[in-house]
Amino acid sequence: MEFESYKQFWNDKAGSPESALAAVDGSTDETIVQRTGRFAAAQIGTALDIRAEDHVFELGCGVGRIGRELAPSCAHWTGVDIAEKMVECARERLSHLSNISLHHLERTALPMAADASIDKAYSTAVLCHMDKEDLFLYLEEMHRALKPGGLLFVDTWNLAHPIGWKRWQYEVRFWQKSDQSQRKDVARNQFCTPDELRLYAQHAGFEVLACFAGSHWIQLIGGKDLDPAQAERQRQRLTSQKDRIEYSPLFxxxxxxxxxxxxxxxxxxxxxxxxxxxxxxxxxxxxxxxxxxxxxxxxxxxxxxxx
Ligand SMILES: C[S@@+](CC[C@H](N)C(=O)[O-])C[C@H]1O[C@@H](n2cnc3c(N)ncnc32)[C@H](O)[C@@H]1O
Structure with missing residues (x-):
């Protein structure tokens, strides 16, 4: 294993602005990163029902691909990431926005987020790159930082979908050929079933409002301390907007x-x-x-x- 910590791994990926873009999105082209950012921001903005008065928080914001698109439609956007170099790159890309904050993390904790201070929190393409202990700790931290009535969106690879399984097989075959005297890559892709992700979210304190699993990604939307009528309204809204959140069969x-x-x-x-x-x-x-x-x-x- 070349890297011992998430921080080392992701700082190495973000060695230059181009490689930072490629690490979050597979492309070094700013126009394309903005295009995929708009696509993801539309899914997450719908899932979280983001409004002008909301304080929105992203765990693992990378180069600010999604924050750049969401910040103009909310009151404040905060992005945090384990890699200082990702945060530097995000700071540069988002320098035209005045309603944002960026922080780097030292460990699996969100000390910059006060208790009950955030309306909407999300993390995309991040929890799939860490051990389950860290995934769960971050869910607990986001639960702590959300206000009562707040909403959470998270995603990860879906082992229960045929294409998710196929993607996992890639990891299995890679490991089969690797030097097995070494530990596995610290930031390798990790996978969940929908039931497993639900379980982590529930134990972290969330009420699961929707869990879309019709693609190789599981997308879970949870709520904190919603009253039964609020929860029911959110469930109905998410059911009616499912097509705007879930990946299409063509995707x-x-x-x-x-x-x-x-x-x-x-x-x-x-x-x-x-x-x-x-x-x-x-x-x-x-x-x-x-x-x-x-x-x-x-x-x-x-x-x-x-x-
Ligand atoms: C594939 S990128 C996705 C970035 C962003 N969410 C997006 O979709 O554009 C994964 C990001 O998660 C961050 N990350 C990985 N492990 C992390 C951890 N343990 N804690 C916080 N951030 C982490 C990486 O530094 C990287 O910026």
Whole structure:
């Protein structure tokens, strides 16, 4: 294992502004990071019903990909991250916004967040990169920091979905070929079933309002100390807005094709031809640069990319 702590691992990933962008999103292109940021911000903004008066908090904010898009529609946005270099990069990218705060973390705790001070908290593509003990501690911390009536959105890889299982198999095969006298990578991808994530959230004090698991990601929305009528209203709202929060079947299909390209089982040209048939969909411009990038950096396997 090359890195002993989450901090070392993610600071190394964020060694330059370009590599920090790539580490959060797979792209070094600012335009593309803004595009995927808008997509994720729309999902999370809907899940949390973000309003102009809300103080919104992101755990594992990276380069501020999502905060940059959400901050203009809330009262204050706070982003925290274990990697100082990610926070530096976020500070630069969000320098035009006056209603934001950024902090780096030293351990699995959120000391900068006072008890009952936050309206909405979220963490995306973060809890999947840590041990379950840390995942649970962060859920407890976000519960402490939320106001009564506050909402939480978290996600992680879904082991119970066929594509989630396929993605996990990648980790298994990787480990099978690794030097097993070394410990596993500290920030490797980790997976949950929906029931497992629910259990952690409930034990951290949340009432689970929705748990969408129809894709390779589990997306859980929880509430803190809601009265029964409030909880019922949120449940109904989330059911009616599910299509705007959950990943679409096309998104899942495209993710599957991307994994096949990464495994070397599908030529990127075929994945791009599939994308051609879906021009005009919101998903197509998210995946096209990603697949083009994989082809470009693996020209030794696939040949030079087509123009
Ligand atoms: C894949 S990136 C996602 C960033 C951001 N949420 C986004 O979607 O653009 C994962 C982020 O989580 C942060 N992170 C990883 N482990 C962490 C930990 N134990 N505590 C806090 N942040 C962590 C990393 O530094 C990195 O910025």
């Amino acid at each position: 899942v299909d495209l993710f599957d094709k991307t994994v096949e390209v990464i495994y070397g089982r599908l030529h990127p040209r075929d994945a791009l031809a599939f994308l051609d048939r879906h021009k005009g969909s919101p998903e197509e411009p998210l995946y096209r640069p990603f697949i083009q990038g994989i082809w470009k950096s693996n020209a030794n396997v696939w040949g030079e990319p087509d123009d």
